[in-house]
Amino acid sequence: MLTILRRNILSSVILRFKSSSAPNTPPASAQSHIHPIQIDHHSLLNSPQAQSAARAHIHQLLAQPPRFKQTLLPFVKLNFSTSGGKGGQNVNKVNTKATLKLELDKLKSTVPAYWIANLSNSHLYAPQTGQLVIQSSLTRSQASNVDDCWTKLLATFHSASQAGLVGQTSVAQSEKVKRLKLMEKSRTKKLKNIRKEIKSNRSKPIY
Numbered sequence: 001m002l003t004i005l006r007r008n009i010l011s012s013v014i015l016r017f018k019s020s021s022a023p024n025t026p027p028a029s030a031q032s033h034i035h036p037i038q039i040d041h042h043s044l045l046n047s048p049q050a051q052s053a054a055r056a057h058i059h060q061l062l063a064q065p066p067r068f069k070q071t072l073l074p075f076v077k078l079n080f081s082t083s084g085g086k087g088g089q090n091v092n093k094v095n096t097k098a099t100l101k102l103e104l105d106k107l108k109s110t111v112p113a114y115w116i117a118n119l120s121n122s123h124l125y126a127p128q129t130g131q132l133v134i135q136s137s138l139t140r141s142q143a144s145n146v147d148d149c150w151t152k153l154l155a156t157f158h159s160a161s162q163a164g165l166v167g168q169t170s171v172a173q174s175e176k177v178k179r180l181k182l183m184e185k186s187r188t189k190k191l192k193n194i195r196k197e198i199k200s201n202r203s204k205p206i207y
Contacts, residue, residue: 040113044164051166054112058161061111065154071110072153077101078146083137097137098145100153104130111157118160124152132156139191140198148191151184 036057043050062068080095104116104125119125124132134156136148158180 036112037109038113041117041164044114044166054114054161054165057112062154062158062161065150068154068157069150072102072107075102075106075110078149080142083140094140096140096142096145097135098142098149100132100134100146100149101129102132102134102153104132112161114164115157115160118163119156122156122160124156138188139195144191148187151187155180155184 036053039050039054039057044054061071077100079099079101081097081099082095083097104119107116119132120127122132124134126133132153134149134152136145136152138145138148
């Protein structure tokens with residue numbers, strides 16, 4: 001009886017020693033997790049996990065325009081200047097033209113690496129300064145022109161986030177992009193109608 005008890009105690013000690021000396025290997029799910037910021041074009045091509053993480057990050061950051069704006073607001077610089085061309089007596093006197101600038105290097109801790117690579121190929125990218133430069137003089141309203149800049153920026157980020165993903169975009173994502181385009185088209189039409197109405201009112205005689 002004493003011999004059996006000693007054997008049980010010895011076995012217990014050996015098991016404890018093995019468990020304490022074994023390396024702490026994270027579970028498979030943790031090993032396959034890829035942080036969205038680390039995703040580049042190479043990982044997109046070679047890792048299904050990177051594809052999945054990229055799509056999740058697109059939904060997290062771009063699905064809600066207010067959240068997107070709040071995320072990028074600290075990195076954005078806005079300037080205002082006079083609009084050129086025809087349009088009335090104040091068109092060249094009031095600072096209503098909006099210019100939005102966003103330095104891509106400052107986004108490295110915020111968006112995936114492949115987004116930045118794609119954004120640097122955009123026609124809105126100025127290589128001399130390393131910035132995205134977006135302008136709007138659609139209306140004589142400074143606030144409306146700023147909103148128009150943000151709409152253009154969101155559309156640019158959507159395009160950059162899609163380039164490099166394997167396979168077709170999901171139906172939900174495609175519909176989302178379509179809705180954004182329709183919203184932008186509708187908004188542009190409304191702003192043009194406002195401008196037209198303002199010009200029409202100015203031309204009416206005052207009695």
